[in-house]
Amino acid sequence: MLFSELGLGADVLRAVEEKGYTQPTPIQEKAIPWVLQGRDVLGCAQTGTGKTASFTLPMIDILATGRARARMPRSLILEPTRELAAQVAETFEVYGQYHKLSMALLIGGETFTEQVKRLDRGVDVLIATPGRLMDLFGRGNIMLNDIKVLVIDEADRMLDMGFIPDIEKIVATLPKMRQTLFFSATMPPEIRRLADAFLHNPKEVTVAPPASPAATVTQALVVVHEEDKREALRHLLRTEDVKNAFIFCNRKRDVAVVQKSLEKHGFNVGCLHGDMPQSKRTETLEAFKAGQISLLVCSDVAARGLDVQGLSHVFNFDVPIHADDYVHRIGRTGRAGRSGRAFSIASPYDGKAVAAITKLIQREIPLIAIDGLESPAFEEESEDGARRRGGARRRGRDEGGREPKAEGRSSGRRERSDRDRSERDRSERSERAERPAAADTAPAQAPRSEAPRNDRDRDRSRRRRDDDDDVVVVGFGDHMPAFMMRTGRRARPATPAPVDTATDSTQEG
Ligand code: AMP
Secondary structure (H helix, E strand, O other): OOHHHOOOOHHHHHHHHHHOOOOOOHHHHHHHHHHHOOOOEEEEOOOOOOHHHHHHHHHHHHHOOOOOEOOEOOEEEEOOOHHHHHHHHHHHHHHOOOOOOOEEEEOOOOOHHHHHHHHHHOOOEEEEOHHHHHHHHHOOOOOOOOOOEEEEOOHHHHHHOOOHHHHHHHHHOOOOOOEEEEEEOOOOHHHHHHHHHHOOOOEEEEOOOOOOOOOOEEEEEEEOOHHHHHHHHHHHHHHOOOOOEEEEOOOHHHHHHHHHHHHHOOOOEEEEOOOOOHHHHHHHHHHHHOOOOOEEEEOHHHHOOOOOOOOOEEEEOOOOOOHHHHHHHHOOOOHHHOOEEEEEEEOHHHHHHHHHHHHHHOOOOOEEOOOOOOOOOOEEEOOOOOEEEOOOOOOOHHHHOOOOOOHHHHHHHHHHHHHHHHHHHHHHHHHHHHOOOOHHHOOOOOHHHOOOOOHHHHHHHOOOEOOEOOOOOOOOOOOOOHHHHOOOOOOOOOOOOOOOOOOEOOOOO
C-alpha cells in the first residue's frame, strides 16, 4: 500500500514524501484511515513501529481547518516523558511544515513563562507530560474544554509511572464529544479498563504481539560477578563494532557511576537520567544524535521510547527488574528494519529476572562468556529466602576453554559479591523505609493499594515517575482512579456510532 491511498491531504503527503517515506508501516496503514474518519482508536503498538506518525499525520489534516483560541488548545497529546513529548513535537514540525498549525510543548524542567505565552497565543496542538499540564491547569493558565482530539500515548508506561490519577483528572475536564486515540505497547487488564473508560466504540488495531523484540535485534547474555560488570561492559564495548549505544542502568545513581568509570577509561560517553536539569538532558541527547557522544548511559525513564536513527547497540549494564523494560530497552536498536545488537550483563543474583524475560519473549537469550572473566551460575533462592548455587545455567570459565581461576580468588569474589549484594539490599531497604506512604499502610480494600503479594507486585509498586527515577510510587495514594471503582461495563452513550462488527472492539464505552 502507498501513503497516497490512505486518504491523507496533499500537503501532508508532500511532507511524508520529503521525509523519504513511500509506504506506510502496518500501524499507519491500519490506524490512519480510522483516525481520518473521526473514530476512536485503541492501538496496541510499541515504539519503533511508526506509531507516532499514525496519529500525527491524520491529526494535521483534521486540525487543518479551524482556529485555536487563547488558552484553549484544540488537541492534546499526553506523553509519559519529556523526551518522548519533544520527539512527538519534532514529528509535528516535520509533517506539519506545509500547514500553519501552532504547537506548544509543556514539559517539566523548563520555565513556565514561555509555555504560558504560547498558550496565550492559542495552540492547535498541545503536547504535554501529565505533571506539567496539571500544574498549568491548576494555575488557570489553560482551559481544556475545546479539545477535539486527545491522544494518550504509551499508556502502559503511564500506568507504571503512576500517572493514571493525573490522567483521569485531565480527561474528566475534557469535552465528552471528542476523538480519543489511545496507544499502548501492552494491554494488561488495568489498561483495558482505562481504555474502556476513555474510548467510545474504538477501532482496535494491533501490529505486533505485545512484548516481542524486533527480529532484527541480535541478543546475548553475559553472567559475571557483580564487581566484574564494568570490566565486562568495557570488554564488550571494545570488541563489538559499536557506532553508538545506549547503556541502561536500573538506578539513576548507578548511571553517574558507570558514566564516570567509562570516561576514566577513555570512552566518549554522556548520561541521561531524571535528576538532570532539562536543558542538560536536551543538550546531551542532541549531542548524542549528532554523533558528538557515542555512548549514553541512561535510566529507563529518561530513555524510554527515544528514537535515535541507526543505534547500533544496546547494553543492559543491569538486567531490568521488569521483563517488559527489556523489550523496550532493546527496541531502541534494530529499528525500521535495520539490524542491531543487544547485550545484557547479569550478576549471579539476576536469575529470576532473566527467567522472567525469557518467559516474556518466549526464547532463551544466548549466553556468551567474556575472556578473562569468570562466568558464575545464577544463585537460586529457596523458600526460606536462602541462596544456593543454581545448576541449570552454570557456565564455568573452563567451559569456555580457559583456565579456571584459583579457588581462593573465586570464592573471595563470591564473598565480595555476597557482601555487595547484601549492602545493596540494605541500601534499598533503607531507601524504601525513608519513603512515605508505604504499601502496607494503604487501605486494605483498595485493589491497587494492597500490600504487594509477590515480587512482581512489589516491583510494580516501586515504579518511578518521570522526574525522579528512584521515587517509589505506591498504589494511587489518596486518589483511587474512578475506572477501578467501576464494577461493570459502562453504559453505551446514546449517540449512535457507525459499527463495524468485523474489527470493532468488543468493549463498550
Ligand atoms: P515511532 O514508532 O513512531 O517511534 O517510529 C519509529 C521510526 O520509524 C522513526 O524513526 C520514524 O521516523 C520511522 N518511520 C515512521 N514511519 C515510517 C515509514 N512509513 N517508513 C519508514 N520509517 C518510518
